[in-house]
Amino acid sequence: MGRNAMQPLAKVTPLKPPGRAGAIEVKNVGQVFKTRSQDVVALEDVSLEIKPGRFAVLVGPSGCGKSTLLMMMAGLRQQTSGTITVSGAPMPQPDPDRVGVVFQEPSLFPWLTAEENVEFPLALRGVPKAERRARAQDALKLVGLDGFGRRHPHELSGGMKQRVSIARGLVQDPPVLLMDEPFAALDEQTRMTMGDELLRIWAATGKTVVFVTHSLTEAVYLADEVIVMSARPGRIVDHLQVQLPRPRTYDMLSGDAFGALRDRIWRHIRKSA
């Protein structure tokens, strides 16, 4: 799929309650893992704020706790100290109405078709079959997989599987989409295409996106703001705004502004690694 190919867009649903819907606030969050021999401080005094509709990227060296922080925003893990609120309320457990999650592995159920995978969170809540199917169709259309709903995951390429996974994260129309290195397992070309696709989906839906990645280029290319973390204990060392105009294009990658931002992030990471 070409970078500028026109995709049929599903109808854009406006954010539900305006104001705090989609806002993420992290205040003085710490996370300590207890092991048999010692306590490991994974996160220390992490505070950040992401405004609704922003595309925020978390970068940092391996083991800096960026994925842990994301899992806490998703309600899949609880912090040891501090508070996290999403759309103004804490996340004591996962809530697919408020937060959709996309993992590094597409994590699709291999015995279900693409559309059944997308319907899965709706099926859990007893949404009637016809409505489920219609919403799954909309979500698949949004991610550019119209007509592939009947296929099973093993019949889809890596990029297509990750599109299904994104559709599944979006099917309940949550104001926030959390993505944990979603394109890390893809090849370089697919990765670039998927980045552009994600920006298109983001622009069409107005979601708040928090995106974890190892790739500095990917971080600067996608982000409104980049949050840089250091390793052991994980802390925030920089929170920078990416002022590059949108839509982002491939030419920007070689520009001075782009390079300066990437260098700034790299210096932080080199220092802490």
Next chain:
Amino acid sequence: MSMRLSAKTLRHLIVIGLIALWELLPRTGLIPELFLPPLSATLMAGWTEAAEYGHALVVTLYEVLVSMAFACGGGILLGAIVGSLPRPRILIMPMVSSLYAVPLVILYPVFTVWLGIGSESKIAFASIYGFLPTMLATAAGIQTIDPQLLLAARSMGATLSQRLVRVIIPAAIPTVLSGLRVGGALVIVGVVVSEMLISSAGIGYLISRYRTILDSPHVFAGVLLVLFMAIAFNAAIRWIERKAAIWQTGTRAGQAADDVSSGVMQPAT
């Protein structure tokens, strides 16, 4: 598609060839009829003693079905418990795995002492014989479920029981079925072998009795019956696998999966 068809045709040709050889080799005298009676003589022997074989088949089938219920039911239940709970797994699995290597047939004489030479001792022996692989496969099937799938289900708000019904069971089904295939086959082996050793009824008993009087056609008629039983069992398991695939994928999608596996659709890039 043409490759698939030709392989199937080839398989049929091999079976037909073997049947023809079974008839021709003894008839031409290449193999003495005592070692291998011609197929026609075997069928005739079975036909003339149809009542006796029919009665033996009923006894054997009864023992096989009851043993399968014990072996598969118990194996799946215990395998599920052992597979999902770490503590019993650590306690039991090493014992079960080493027990699996023991030729359990050595226990059969003990069973006959405890339970007599009737059906009970065969059922006890065959149940234990088939139970082990079913349990090991079920435990493995549950243990090897991708934890990422469970995490994803949790992120979508799945409760514990929803994760069990919608993720753990469907994900474990293929491994459990392969365990059933092995366990069920061992149940048939267990019943027939124990009938051959010490008993007073069943196909194994008939085979054993006719062997002592060197009546080859009647021995092979019994062998044929066991063969048909194994083939029927295999067909039943395939039917269950197909049903399970359809159940797992939702009715029409299951059919679609069959179309796909025959190479109709190709993944796009």
